Amino acid sequence: xxxxxxxxxxxxxxxxxxxxxxxxxxxxxxxxxxxxxxxxxxxxxxxxxxxxxxxxxxxxxxxxxxxxxxxxxxxxxxxxxxxxxxxxxxxxxxxxxxxxxxxxxxxxxxxxxxxxxxxxxxxxxxxxxxxxxxxxxxxxxxxxxxxxxxxxxxxxxxxxxxxxxxxxxxxxxxxxxxxxxxxxxxxxxxxxxxxxxxxxxxxxxxxxxxxxxxxxxxxxxxxxxxxxxxxxxxxxxxxxxxxxxxxxxxxxxxxxxxxxxxxxxxxxxxxxxxxxxxxxxxxxxxxxxxxxxxxxxxxxxxxxxxxxxxxxxxxxxxxxxxxxxxxxxxxxxxxxxxxxxxxxxxxxxxxxxxxxxxxxxxxxxxxxxxxxxxxxxxxxxxxxxxxxxxxxxxxxxxxxxxxxxxxxxxxxxxxxxxxxxxxxxxxxxxxxxxxxxxxxxxxxxxxxxxxxxxxxxxxxxxxxxxxxxxxxxxxxxxx
Amino acid sequence: xxxxxxxxxxxxxxxxxxxxxxxxxxxxxxxxxxxxxxxxxxxxxxxxxxxxxxxxxxxxxxxxxxxxxxxxxxxxxxxxxxxxxxxxxxxxxxxxxxxxxxxxxxxxxxxxxxxxxxxxxxxxxxxxxxxxxxxxxxxxxxxxxxxxxxxxxxxxxxxxxxxxxxxxxxxxxxxxxxxxxxxxxxxxxxxxxxxxxxxxxxxxxxxxxxxxxxxxxxxxxxxxxxxxxxxxxxxxxxxxxxxxxxxxxxxxxxxxxxxxxxxxxxxxxxxxxxxxxxxxxxxxxxxxxxxxxxxxxxxxxxxxxxxxxxxxxxxxxxxxxxxxxxxxxxxxxxxxxxxxxxxxxxxxxxxxxxxxxxxxxxxxxxxxxxxxxxxxxxxxxxxxxxxxxxxxxxxxxxxxxxxxxxxxxxxxxxxxxxxxxxxxxxxxxxxxxxxxxxxxxxxxxxxxxxxxxxxxxxxxxxxxxxxxxxxxxxxxxxx
Numbered sequence: 001x002x003x004x005x006x007x008x009x010x011x012x013x014x015x016x017x018x019x020x021x022x023x024x025x026x027x028x029x030x031x032x033x034x035x036x037x038x039x040x041x042x043x044x045x046x047x048x049x050x051x052x053x054x055x056x057x058x059x060x061x062x063x064x065x066x067x068x069x070x071x072x073x074x075x076x077x078x079x080x081x082x083x084x085x086x087x088x089x090x091x092x093x094x095x096x097x098x099x100x101x102x103x104x105x106x107x108x109x110x111x112x113x114x115x116x117x118x119x120x121x122x123x124x125x126x127x128x129x130x131x132x133x134x135x136x137x138x139x140x141x142x143x144x145x146x147x148x149x150x151x152x153x154x155x156x157x158x159x160x161x162x163x164x165x166x167x168x169x170x171x172x173x174x175x176x177x178x179x180x181x182x183x184x185x186x187x188x189x190x191x192x193x194x195x196x197x198x199x200x201x202x203x204x205x206x207x208x209x210x211x212x213x214x215x216x217x218x219x220x221x222x223x224x225x226x227x228x229x230x231x232x233x234x235x236x237x238x239x240x241x242x243x244x245x246x247x248x249x250x251x252x253x254x255x256x257x258x259x260x261x262x263x264x265x266x267x268x269x270x271x272x273x274x275x276x277x278x279x280x281x282x283x284x285x286x287x288x289x290x291x292x293x294x295x296x297x298x299x300x301x302x303x304x305x306x307x308x309x310x311x312x313x314x315x316x317x318x319x320x321x322x323x324x325x326x327x328x329x330x331x332x333x334x335x336x337x338x339x340x341x342x343x344x345x346x347x348x349x350x351x352x353x354x355x356x357x358x359x360x361x362x363x364x365x366x367x368x369x370x371x372x373x374x375x376x377x378x379x380x381x382x383x384x385x386x387x388x389x390x391x392x393x394x395x396x397x398x399x400x401x402x403x404x405x406x407x408x409x410x411x412x413x414x415x416x417x418x419x420x421x422x423x424x425x426x427x428x429x430x431x432x433x434x435x436x437x438x439x440x441x442x443x444x445x446x447x448x449x450x451x452x453x454x455x456x457x458x459x460x461x462x463x464x465x466x467x468x469x470x471x472x473x474x475x476x477x478x479x
Numbered sequence: 480x481x482x483x484x485x486x487x488x489x490x491x492x493x494x495x496x497x498x499x500x501x502x503x504x505x506x507x508x509x510x511x512x513x514x515x516x517x518x519x520x521x522x523x524x525x526x527x528x529x530x531x532x533x534x535x536x537x538x539x540x541x542x543x544x545x546x547x548x549x550x551x552x553x554x555x556x557x558x559x560x561x562x563x564x565x566x567x568x569x570x571x572x573x574x575x576x577x578x579x580x581x582x583x584x585x586x587x588x589x590x591x592x593x594x595x596x597x598x599x600x601x602x603x604x605x606x607x608x609x610x611x612x613x614x615x616x617x618x619x620x621x622x623x624x625x626x627x628x629x630x631x632x633x634x635x636x637x638x639x640x641x642x643x644x645x646x647x648x649x650x651x652x653x654x655x656x657x658x659x660x661x662x663x664x665x666x667x668x669x670x671x672x673x674x675x676x677x678x679x680x681x682x683x684x685x686x687x688x689x690x691x692x693x694x695x696x697x698x699x700x701x702x703x704x705x706x707x708x709x710x711x712x713x714x715x716x717x718x719x720x721x722x723x724x725x726x727x728x729x730x731x732x733x734x735x736x737x738x739x740x741x742x743x744x745x746x747x748x749x750x751x752x753x754x755x756x757x758x759x760x761x762x763x764x765x766x767x768x769x770x771x772x773x774x775x776x777x778x779x780x781x782x783x784x785x786x787x788x789x790x791x792x793x794x795x796x797x798x799x800x801x802x803x804x805x806x807x808x809x810x811x812x813x814x815x816x817x818x819x820x821x822x823x824x825x826x827x828x829x830x831x832x833x834x835x836x837x838x839x840x841x842x843x844x845x846x847x848x849x850x851x852x853x854x855x856x857x858x859x860x861x862x863x864x865x866x867x868x869x870x871x872x873x874x875x876x877x878x879x880x881x882x883x884x885x886x887x888x889x890x891x892x893x894x895x896x897x898x899x900x901x902x903x904x905x906x907x908x909x910x911x912x913x914x915x916x917x918x919x920x921x922x923x924x925x926x927x928x929x930x931x932x933x934x935x936x937x938x939x940x941x942x943x944x945x946x947x948x949x950x951x952x953x954x955x956x957x958x
Binding site for chain 2: 097101108118120122123124126128131132135136139140143144145146147148149150152181182183185186189193197198211214215217218219220324325326327328343344346347348349350352353354355356
């Protein structure tokens with residue numbers, strides 16, 4: 001007679017079924033109700049059985065759908081290693097644009113290639129038709145459109161809804177403190193130009209968004225790369241060491257929520273510490289909060305600006321990833337640099353044209369916006385999970401992966417220090433366009449990493465692509 | 480018996496009628512046919528009569544409408560004096576933004592004020608409804624809109640029509656040499672950043688567009704102001720002297736056609752000389768050709784780029800004044816700096832969003848665009864003439880005025896070195912918002928000038944405004 005508790009006996013019954021493939025990866029586990037009927041057990045035993053298998057990494061719960069069999073291997077995949085907080089290398093002038101643009105262009109020049117290089121969702125994830133309807137309404141109703149210059153600093157209706165929405169990220173700004181920009185990219189340009197000059201040293205996360213490195217390059221500023229954790233974001237210890245070693249840091253730029261490419265989320269305590277530390281040091285803190293609304297959590301993640309009581313945080317964000325990758329709408333709340341940013345924006349590109357702002361303000365003020373964001377978060381979560389499972393299933397042993405709690409990307413460490421640039425070339429021959437790690441640092445420190453987009457709805461084609469990509473990795477490792 | 484030729488006798492008859500006010504300013508002269516019948520003279524005599532009065536500045540011919548009595552005084556108004564080509568003052572860092580933005584803001588804060596401060600046409604002059612229809616068509620037909628990132632360097636359809644249209648300004652560029660920007664303002668930013676660094680010296684026209692001075696201020700570059708003629712544009716002699724005196728000029732920025740605020744048009748020979756001289760000196764030449772299509776001539780004026788055989792001219796332009804002040808669409812053909820501008824644009828604001836480009840490309844490809852430009856040119860001409868006549872009629876003796884052969888503005892020199900800044904304040908009290916001369920130079924050299932917009936269709940209200948403005952001038956002169 002089996003001496004194990006009943007739920008363990010049932011669990012090992014299903015474990016065998018999973019190992020034998022009777023229950024295939026991705027397949028649905030019999031429901032709790034079915035287990036109760038089939039095995040004549042209590043609700044509590046049926047639930048314990050499923051939870052035990054979930055704890056073993058064999059099942060996963062999907063909200064309102066029940067338990068599903070995990071892809072093999074995913075549970076055994078190690079996370080990307082934490083960096084050791086050491087004194088960062090000295091700041092360097094950035095020379096990355098040529099590399100980055102060649103990588104992007106080569107994907108564009110391979111028309112059939114599957115695009116795993118970007119960091120946006122597929123067009124089908126966005127409410128394009130509803131936005132078009134809102135745009136048509138604006139065209140019909142607004143007599144000033146096209147014929148007259150747009151209002152200064154952005155359209156009042158758009159800035160008003162942005163200020164309201166910011167409350168959810170615990171930011172309290174008045175709409176007059178917001179300046180609308182052409183995407184977060186322009187916001188970051190303005191922020192950096194407001195606080196620093198060519199030649200100045202800017203502390204950035206490492207790895208970081210290549211767009212930020214290109215901005216520093218174009219402005220002639222130097223990047224001081226601070227080790228950054230795939231779990232908790234920028235290392236405050238390393239930043240502290242950097243300031244002790246190099247005393248001329250003119251700004252810190254951080255993506256606190258779902259950092260690109262890592263997907264890390266800074267814990268609230270770290271956010272608070274960083275804000276207060278920068279304030280104490282007299283160093284302007286620039287945050288890029290492009291992804292904050294795309295976490296698995298039901299509420300947006302808090303922005304650094306939430307802890308800012310001295311206007312030392314410059315908050316930059318955009319609707320690019322959340323609502324419309326094709327609209328180029330971002331904004332900046334520049335704290336004590338508001339007047340300077342206002343001047344720079346006016347001199348750089350004048351106030352944004354009005355149509356996109358009116359369109360988005362209309363949509364964001366409706367309940368459809370919240371429904372869209374919920375759906376988008378769910379879709380991205382599903383796509384990330386599927387992608388992570390496929391990587392775990394197909395990539396060779398030694399691959400490491402951090403599955404973030406939100407966002408559009410996975411950050412993968414290749415085994416055997418395999419060069420992702422070599423992988424990029426070989427993968428493109430196979431019709432797969434990836435973002436190699438060399439795009440995310442001015443050094444080659446991350447060459448054995450790659451960023452993979454989870455923006456596309458999961459499909460058999462995508463599954464095959466990851467399988468082929470994994471085969472290329474194995475082949476290169478063997479060579 | 481009168482020994483004068485018959486036409487002279489008739490002419491003095493009508494001269495008396497005009498002087499006595501029997502024929503009032505703006506009123507129609509009896510037609511040639513009416514003169515023949517009324518005075519029993521030949522066609523030739525009737526025509527000679529009118530032409531003689533026209534030559535005296537008493538009548539003006541309006542195409543297809545006949546002769547009209549001129550406003551009194553206009554014919555007697557002296558042109559703004561030509562500058563003497565001397566060695567320009569040394570380059571200075573620019574500090575103008577605060578002054579300019581305060582002037583613009585004070586107008587905005589006076590809601591009922593008549594806006595004579597801008598340099599765009601009134602919304603009613605632009606084909607807003609046709610553009611909205613084109614935008615609706617784009618929204619219906621383009622599935623990629625909003626959901627996907629816009630094409631690099633600008634939408635191919637828009638760049639293609641720009642390249643075709645540029646042929647009329649004698650520019651031969653391939654669409655791949657064009658990068659779409661957020662207005663000419665962003666194009667000028669990119670051009671300056673491509674060829675110069677903070678601290679560098681840039682030669683500019685004096686007076687010049689305050690937007691250019693604000694750009695230099697925001698980029699930390701120094702302005703070397705070159706005397707510029709209200710008739711023929713920048714003084715090549717003064718530019719030559721500047722280079723001999725100061726050897727570190729990093730770029731020359733010129734508005735060759737309908738310069739803002741002067742309205743000057745560089746003769747083709749000057750354009751050619753300037754292009755070749757800059758090439759020989761190895762100094763990049765940046766042109767802002769925002770107004771070239773708005774001359775009285777039937778064809779667009781030639782751009783500097785027309786004479787450029789070494790890719791040393793950076794051509795910047797926009798649809799802002801010609802088609803849609805509210806759309807923020809400009810472009811740049813950066814010659815040998817194309818790759819650098821491409822990098823800077825990508826890093827600064829990413830490719831422009833697609834909707835505005837598709838909309839405008841659609842409209843510009845239709846015959847409606849040519850019809851619109853013809854109508855706009857005619858309307859602006861009429862508005863400039865009416866404005867000039869009103870200034871001549873109401874402003875005190877000693878006022879000088881250059882009536883340009885195109886564009887949206889008049890440049891007025893006040894008598895007695897009256898401060899236009901004082902006038903600005905007093906006029907605002909009267910509900911009139913002007914652009915004082917201090918907006919157009921880093922020095923106070925042009926404080927006794929003002930720029931007046933001719934963008935609004937002529938009206939009794941506008942006539943009264945100019946009359947009140949003139950009264951303020953007289954009052955300040957008396958004080």
